[in-house]
Amino acid sequence: MKIGVIGLGKMGRNLALNLVDHGHEVIGYDRSSESVKVAEQEGVKGVKDLEEMVTGLSGRKVIWMMIPSGDPVDNTIEVLASLLDKEDIIIDGGNSNFNNTLRRNDFLKKKGIHLVDAGTSGGVEGARNGACMMIGAEDEVFNYLEDVFRDVNVEKGYLHTGPTGSGHFVKMVHNGIEYGILQAIGEGFEIMDASDFKLDYKEIARVWNHGSVIRSWLMELTQNAFSKDPQLDSIKGVINSSGEGLWTVEEALKLKVPAPIITNSLFVRYRSQQQDTFSGKVIAALRNEFGGHEVEKK
Secondary structure, three states: OEEEEEOOOHHHHHHHHHHHHOOOEEEEEOOOHHHHHHHHOOOOEEOOOHHHHHHHOOOOOEEEEOOOOOHHHHHHHHHHHOOOOOOOEEEEOOOOOHHHHHHHHHHHHOOOOEEEEEEEEOHHHHHHHOEEEEEEOOHHHHHHHHHHHHHHEEEEEEEEEEOOOHHHHHHHHHHHHHHHHHHHHHHHHHHHHHOOOOOOHHHHHHHHOOOOOOOOHHHHHHHHHHHHOOOOOOEOOOOOOOOHHHHHHHHHHHHOOOOHHHHHHHHHHHHHOOOOOHHHHHHHHHHHHHHOOOOOEO
16 A cells, blocks of 8 residues: 655654665654654655645545654644645544544545544654554445554454544553553552662563563563663653643543542652652663663753
């Protein structure tokens, strides 16, 4: 399939290359001409603007956005809505708030354009080699795209969660759970760091990841982080927030569902902006490992 990909940053470029690996023809656009040039060297056909991208697609057009949530998505959809035809498809693979996705879907429906929300997990490595996606879409549209989703995800790593909006909703909750798990890992290592024992955190993470109840990809990444910096001395324990944890907590409040662990982990992220902690360092290092999120150096 010929697919347009908007946003050739960490996630978008790797998704585009994943598509190319599976035989899809990718037309790529990014506001950064340098990012377009890099992608072109790896098999993506670069274009200078959205109009050129749409012109380069044929038949029922499919455009996949991998751009920051908020205004960038709204602005891009507004431009695309003036360029696309009825029955064309826009996929939002970023971390958009599901309420905004519902609003955007109402806007595009009036023009006969379909919106698909593909909540994407697995970080940069997943985008490149096999992601995990939670996909909200009309049945017919999902069926039309399923082979593409099968190609770019790991085996059994995608789900049609329901109508448009449900994919971003499920991904939002996923990220809220992620907040809580990261916080537990960070606190556990801080307890060990405060003890009188001289412990090898890399080796502890390694053994915990072989047969223990808490073995996981995050524990593997914990080992990776400590192998690079045994005491995480080079970074600050500042944990930035993408917004999904806040949205999860807000939705829990609306639905009157108690979510103390996710809520507290969000508060800790806010606290980390004011006070450096070892648990903050662990979580910041982990976010850098799985998502390429920047850490603040000392």
